[in-house]
Amino acid sequence: MTAPTLAIDDxxxxxxxxxxxxxxxxxxxxxxxxxxxxxLVGESGSGKSVTARLVLGLVQELRGARYSGRMAxxxxxxxxxxxxxxxxxxxxxxxxxxxxxxxxxxxxxTIGTLFHEVLLRGTPGIGTAxxxxxxxxxxxxxxxxxxxxxxxxYAFQLSGGMNxxxxxxxxxxxxxxxxxxxxxxxxxxxxxxxxxxxLMQQLVARHGTSMLFISHNLGVVREFADRVYVIYKGRIxxxxxxxxxxxxxxxPYTRALMAAVPRITGEGIPEIDExxxxxxxxxxxxxxxxxxxxxx
Amino acid sequence: MKPLLQVFEVSKTFDAGGKPVRALDGVSxxxxxxxxxxIVGESGSGKSTIANIVLGIYQPTSGALLFQDKELxxxxxxxxxxxxxxxxxxxxxxxxxxxxxxxxxRLALDVHDIGDRAGRKxxxxxxxxxxxxxxxxxxxxPAALSGGQRQRVAIARALACRSELLVLDEPTSxxxxxxxxxxxxxxxxxxxxxRLTYIFITHDLAVVRNIADRVAVFEKGRLVEIAPTADLFxxxxxxxxxxxxxxVPVTSRREAELRDRLQEPLDADL
Numbered sequence: 236m237t238a239p240t241l242a243i244d245d246x247x248x249x250x251x252x253x254x255x256x257x258x259x260x261x262x263x264x265x266x267x268x269x270x271x272x273x274x275l276v277g278e279s280g281s282g283k284s285v286t287a288r289l290v291l292g293l294v295q296e297l298r299g300a301r302y303s304g305r306m307a308x309x310x311x312x313x314x315x316x317x318x319x320x321x322x323x324x325x326x327x328x329x330x331x332x333x334x335x336x337x338x339x340x341x342x343x344x345t346i347g348t349l350f351h352e353v354l355l356r357g358t359p360g361i362g363t364a365x366x367x368x369x370x371x372x373x374x375x376x377x378x379x380x381x382x383x384x385x386x387x388x389y390a391f392q393l394s395g396g397m398n399x400x401x402x403x404x405x406x407x408x409x410x411x412x413x414x415x416x417x418x419x420x421x422x423x424x425x426x427x428x429x430x431x432x433x434l435m436q437q438l439v440a441r442h443g444t445s446m447l448f449i450s451h452n453l454g455v456v457r458e459f460a461d462r463v464y465v466i467y468k469g470r471i472x473x474x475x476x477x478x479x480x481x482x483x484x485x486x487p488y489t490r491a492l493m494a495a496v497p498r499i500t501g502e503g504i505p506e507i508d509e510x511x512x513x514x515x516x517x518x519x520x521x522x523x524x525x526x527x528x529x530x531x
Numbered sequence: 532m533k534p535l536l537q538v539f540e541v542s543k544t545f546d547a548g549g550k551p552v553r554a555l556d557g558v559s560x561x562x563x564x565x566x567x568x569x570i571v572g573e574s575g576s577g578k579s580t581i582a583n584i585v586l587g588i589y590q591p592t593s594g595a596l597l598f599q600d601k602e603l604x605x606x607x608x609x610x611x612x613x614x615x616x617x618x619x620x621x622x623x624x625x626x627x628x629x630x631x632x633x634x635x636x637r638l639a640l641d642v643h644d645i646g647d648r649a650g651r652k653x654x655x656x657x658x659x660x661x662x663x664x665x666x667x668x669x670x671x672x673p674a675a676l677s678g679g680q681r682q683r684v685a686i687a688r689a690l691a692c693r694s695e696l697l698v699l700d701e702p703t704s705x706x707x708x709x710x711x712x713x714x715x716x717x718x719x720x721x722x723x724x725x726r727l728t729y730i731f732i733t734h735d736l737a738v739v740r741n742i743a744d745r746v747a748v749f750e751k752g753r754l755v756e757i758a759p760t761a762d763l764f765x766x767x768x769x770x771x772x773x774x775x776x777x778x779v780p781v782t783s784r785r786e787a788e789l790r791d792r793l794q795e796p797l798d799a800d801l
Contacts, residue, residue: 426775453780492709493782498783498786499740500789
């Protein structure tokens with residue numbers, strides 16, 4: 236069996252500060268099989284974004300960050316890579332989409348220049364003309380009707396939805412094995428968000444890209460992911476296939492989350508106890524979906 | 532029910548670098564006393580413009596507003612300013628970071644000259660307790676509170692005066708889902724207890740379904756549909772409303788069925 240695209244085992248992270256170490260991740264394990272769309276869902280401060288940043292190797296560069304555990308990308312131990320090797324993966328084999336599309340794009344360069352820079356990571360030495368040609372094709376792929384105009388524009392001249400599509404096109408331009416998406420579309424209007432998510436879904440399916448989808452929005456997760464990990468205060472509390480997890484949440488925390496989501500069928504606003512009993516209960520995996528069972 | 536606020540043919544044009552932009556285009560509706568009217572729409576729909584006009588921050592280019600059957604003057608007397616209060620989306624930026632939260636609430640009492648010195652201090656404590664916070668939180672700074680607690684402070688401040696109409700501008704959008712549920716519950720309880728009227732501005736239709744009595748849908752500066760909440764979700768008549776509802780990411784099969792029934796092609800403009 237081939238190695239999963241991403242495998243994380245017992246990942247722990249703490250930040251050393253003035254008042255001792257703050258533990259952020261308490262030993263999380265997860266994996267993403269090839270072509271799989273996996274969601275990591277949790278509230279703010281749960282540790283979901285920092286997990287993606289660890290995979291990218293961004294957190295390791297912070298002073299005061301202390302981490303342990305194993306992260307393997309396509310079987311290669313990410314911890315054993317040199318800084319240069321890690322940087323080479325970024326933007327090429329592993330890419331990331333951030334929450335706010337407009338602020339992710341450098342405002343002083345045109346989209347065309349930025350796109351060229353992205354393509355250089357995958358194809359060192361690629362010329363302007365060829366880069367432009369590939370950028371036009373990539374933008375057409377994300378349903379941008381007028382790629383030429385977009386390439387000569389700056390991010391602030393384009394709408395949020397347009398910038399989000401530009402970012403998706405850039406993230407997939409070098410055909411990465413793994414795409415990390417941190418709250419994609421959260422900053423967009425609902426109809427635009429729905430469009431971009433559908434688009435992203437089609438594209439990753441076509442490219443066979445594995446995906447880690449980070450979100451606090453349960454509805455978006457339900458529509459996007461094959462499998463879900465629920466994270467609470469640095470611990471994975473529940474994991475399972477999307478449908479089973481939403482139809483039958485098992486962990487007290489997941490149940491509380493599901494109960495608290497307002498529904499368009501109008502079930503009212505539930506009474507949420509301040510008392511958070513059971514949220515620290517150990518990890519519950521749906522039958523056949525524990526790490527041990529899925530990763531022989 | 533009597534209308535508390537009536538909006539007649541209100542338009543607002545902004546000047547964007549010599550080019551007029553019509554943010555609101557002949558909008559008319561009323562807000563009934565004691566109801567929660569949701570205003571929904573996407574960016575550029577005019578929902579924030581109408582809120583600012585109701586609050587007296589903007590003057591309409593044309594049209595008129597009646598509050599308790601009297602036309603709202605351009606310069607509002609203090610009593611009217613008290614009656615119409617605002618809760619904003621991000622309490623971290625709407626509360627002064629250099630002031631204790633008690634002082635922020637108290638400022639409303641000072642400005643409107645409500646009560647005496649000793650009375651005001653006690654009143655701040657009562658207001659904090661009304662929104663579910665301990666009275667001794669008054670001494671804390673906004674930075675020392677969680678997002679949900681900060682939003683509770685902002686609500687307490689809006690309640691400090693003799694408020695009748697609360698304009699809630701995305702009050703729970705920045706909150707986690709468990710916190711959001713608690714704050715929505717609090718808002719519903721306060722409205723009932725104080726017989727307040729709400730204008731609830733949001734882009735989240737799932738929230739609207741569970742808190743509003745009626746919904747007004749705005750698109751590009753126009754009011755395209757206004758209906759009782761249950762009717763609007765069961766049978767949205769405007770295509771834009773259908774588009775909005777069918778774009779909501781849902782978490783259950785029942786919702787998915789409802790949404791699929793209303794499905795309009797979302798990729799029409801792709």
